[in-house]
Amino acid sequence: MSALTSIGDAAKHTGLPVKTIRYYEEIGLVLPRRSANGYRVFGPTEVHELTFVARARALGFSIEECRALLALYRDKDRASGEVKSIARAHLRDIEAKITDLEAMRQTLSHLVETCAGDDRPDCPILAGLAG
Amino acid sequence: MSALTSIGDAAKHTGLPVKTIRYYEEIGLVLPRRSANGYRVFGPTEVHELTFVARARALGFSIEECRALLALYRDKDRASGEVKSIARAHLRDIEAKITDLEAMRQTLSHLVETCAGDDRPDCPILAGLAG
DNA sequence: GCTTGACCTTCCAGTTACTGGAGGGCCCAA
DNA sequence: TTGGGCCCTCCAGTAACTGGAAGGTCAAGC
Numbered sequence: 001m002s003a004l005t006s007i008g009d010a011a012k013h014t015g016l017p018v019k020t021i022r023y024y025e026e027i028g029l030v031l032p033r034r035s036a037n038g039y040r041v042f043g044p045t046e047v048h049e050l051t052f053v054a055r056a057r058a059l060g061f062s063i064e065e066c067r068a069l070l071a072l073y074r075d076k077d078r079a080s081g082e083v084k085s086i087a088r089a090h091l092r093d094i095e096a097k098i099t100d101l102e103a104m105r106q107t108l109s110h111l112v113e114t115c116a117g118d119d120r121p122d123c124p125i126l127a128g129l130a131g
Numbered sequence: 132m133s134a135l136t137s138i139g140d141a142a143k144h145t146g147l148p149v150k151t152i153r154y155y156e157e158i159g160l161v162l163p164r165r166s167a168n169g170y171r172v173f174g175p176t177e178v179h180e181l182t183f184v185a186r187a188r189a190l191g192f193s194i195e196e197c198r199a200l201l202a203l204y205r206d207k208d209r210a211s212g213e214v215k216s217i218a219r220a221h222l223r224d225i226e227a228k229i230t231d232l233e234a235m236r237q238t239l240s241h242l243v244e245t246c247a248g249d250d251r252p253d254c255p256i257l258a259g260l261a262g
Numbered sequence: 263g264c265t266t267g268a269c270c271t272t273c274c275a276g277t278t279a280c281t282g283g284a285g286g287g288c289c290c291a292a
Numbered sequence: 293t294t295g296g297g298c299c300c301t302c303c304a305g306t307a308a309c310t311g312g313a314a315g316g317t318c319a320a321g322c
Binding site for chain 2: 048051052055056058059060069072073076077078079080081083084085087088090091094095097098101102104105107108109111112115116117118119120121122123125126128129130131
């Protein structure tokens with residue numbers, strides 16, 4: 001099956017855009033080999049790594065966090081504590097973002113509810129923003 | 132009081148960094164006048180507009196949304212319906228982001244909980260990312 | 263043998279909203 | 293006159309792609 005794939009096939013397997021896979025190579029995240037004609041060639045390892053990165057990105061990890069996680073993923077002798085501490089730090093970031101967004105949602109939904117939203121100029125939203 | 136202020140004073144009044152205020156001028160958002168020596172001069176109107184933008188940004192509105200809101204803020208004949216529709220669209224964005232982040236938090240906190248986080252290499256977090 | 267189309271390649275520019283820094287004026291107080 | 297604290301402009305960098313131009317490769321069809 002997935003012995004050696006082109007970038008297009010790797011994209012289909014991972015759900016990542018072709019452009020993104022090229023970008024990941026450019027920044028040294030996942031490095032394919034090259035065939036005689038200069039085309040990128042992805043082995044099963046590289047496809048797995050791309051899948052790994054795609055999932056980590058979907059969980060909101062930054063590229064640098066992905067780089068660190070990928071290094072641990074490759075290192076069969078890693079300590080799971082290292083992985084966990086990266087994940088926990090990211091989890092805190094996510095929770096902080098949720099808190100911020102909840103506050104925005106609260107304020108904004110209140111403003112939206114109190115605005116008539118008709119042809120008249122009076123507007124509690126603008127008034128709220130003006131302070 | 133706030134008759135005419137320098138950029139530094141405008142920054143203190145609005146809580147915005149000086150650099151950000153310069154940037155807002157550069158993109159045509161809030162345009163101060165200039166004094167004879169080339170320094171920016173902010174009247175009460177500009178200071179109010181900067182405050183308005185600062186609040187809108189704090190609620191997560193993009194610069195382009197701020198530009199639209201500011202145009203409505205300036206237009207005393209606006210229809211509040213226009214403001215409300217911008218705000219409601221943004222509210223939907225915020226809610227969508229919260230939903231995404233909640234899903235990430237859910238998945239990630241589950242992975243974190245199941246990881247021993249010690250010196251051993253076995254790691255449910257990495258396993259989960261690998262799929 | 264030649265063309266067509268779907269791949270693939272590189273390189274360059276743009277996106278969002280700033281942020282940092284270099285290099286240099288202006289102005290008031292000691 | 294020197295110092296410090298403002299102010300100015302311009303340039304480059306950030307994160308993570310994304311779009312587009314210009315061109316090479318390869319198999320299928322006429």
